[in-house]
Amino acid sequence: MAMFPITGYCVGDHIPHLVAVDTEDTMDQVAAKVAHHSVGKKVPMPAGGPVYDVFIGEQKIAADVTLGSLGIEPMEWVDVRPREAG
């Protein structure tokens, strides 16, 4: 369990933010921490509620995967998008 900085980009915002997450965080928790700086502030709440998918590059990461298991570098770019229905 360790603090881990990422470049968190909530799709729809105009810039990514420095976001402090934890290596034990699941992707759902990572998404919530990234969205915190944008959703309801600069980006409207998604129609389906605050449920998101996390992408690293083009790859969607499963919601229950922990950040620490990904082996990514600090400040890796993480995209957060509203989860599509279905």
Place this chain on the structure above:
Amino acid sequence: MLLNRDDWYETSRDLDWTLSYVDPAEAFPTSWSGTDGVPAEAWQKWEEPFRVSYRDYVRIQHEKEAGVKAVSSALGRAGLFEKLDPAHVAASQLHMGGTCMVEHMAVTMQSRFCRFAPTPKWRNLGVFGMLDETRHAQLDMRFGHELLKADPRFDWTLKAFHTNEWGIVAVKALFDDIMLNADCVEAALATSLTVEHGFTNVQFVALASDAMAAGDINWSNLLSSIQTDEARHAQQGFPTLEVLMEHDPARAQTALDVAFWRSTRLFQTLTGPAMDYYTPLEKRKLSFKEFMLEWIVNHHERILEDYGLKKPWYWDEFMRSLETGHHSMHLGMWWFRPTLFWKPNAGVSPDERAWLREKYPTWEADFGGIWDQIIANVQAGDMAATLPETLPVLCAVTNLPLGGACAPHEVMDHKTVYNGRTYRFDSNISKWCFDQDPARYAGHNTVVDRFLLGEIQPMDLGGALAWMGLTPDVMGDDVYSYAWAKEYAQA
């Protein structure tokens, strides 16, 4: 019998001597002169059109100084400053903090020309340039000092460059590089030709015009007086380019292309918000984009063509960025307003927004939604939701926020791995700049890098603000206390 000027002028500016006790390579090391690959005799062709003697220079500068002082004294007595629109005043504070010490850095650059330029004609002109830049720094400090009694933010005219304020760090990053770190040839291409002959028109002509319209005759007069000097000493760029085109055109192309983009990004930050958001709507002459197209784009295209250079490979991306980059920077600066030493105007009242839509056809689709969310939060009284809780991530070349060069739907990750470290950029073009000369940029830590290294304590936004030198008496907030957002409720 006194000689006529024409009898002695050529000799006076071309006075040189043949070194015999010192190796010329040691007296003029290429690391300072920048003459690698250019034979010494090639510089004999270096010519500038301003045939000015020291006597002429002093007389003309004396007249300019007397003019600036007379206007300033008369206006000070009339108390005009107190009548200025506060959003416009913010533009002058941003300008003073952002440029005063750049003028002072330029003294050092010009003094390098005086000492290390490869031709006496250039060294001669450098002397006048050095005196010019000394004058500009002093004019700015005098302006700021006189207004200290009205607003402590003018203290940042001198103070800004002695702080770690993020925007000032970005300004320093560029000018440390192209003024203080660059050899004479590169400085002439990047600073004299690109910044002084090109981009300063946006700051010193466009803003001077807007300032005059806004009733700030004192600042307008100061800007115009400075620009008359820039127009002269900026000429050091053209003959340098001419010589380099004969011997190393590839270097000229790269140096100009890098400088043009880095300058674009900086002026999108310094001038774009001031012109399109801080200048009162009814006083605006041209939009930032219109001014860039008229004064920078056409001008740069002409220079490139005249000297046999190609347009930068990124020209289409640059043109698109004219529609978006400064809007993104403005939005970010307003959002992170506690990190500023001036009070920004959001500039998105219904009338201002209509103007933005007219001038920038994609503005509404690009940025309107984000401002709508902010407006909704202001109207709901949820001010906490309009303020930052963390930092943006910064570009390893420009030191400006990632994503700040484009529209939201164009934001993407641009990165390079160099010596095992990943560097991120605000655009594909800034990444290209880095890739041309990685050693130049690598290892320079951005404000966020410093934060992560633990240099900023406590490690939170409050710690970052204190580290940047922001104190409550100058810390930025919305200049109109959010009145513009309430207009939407009545619409």
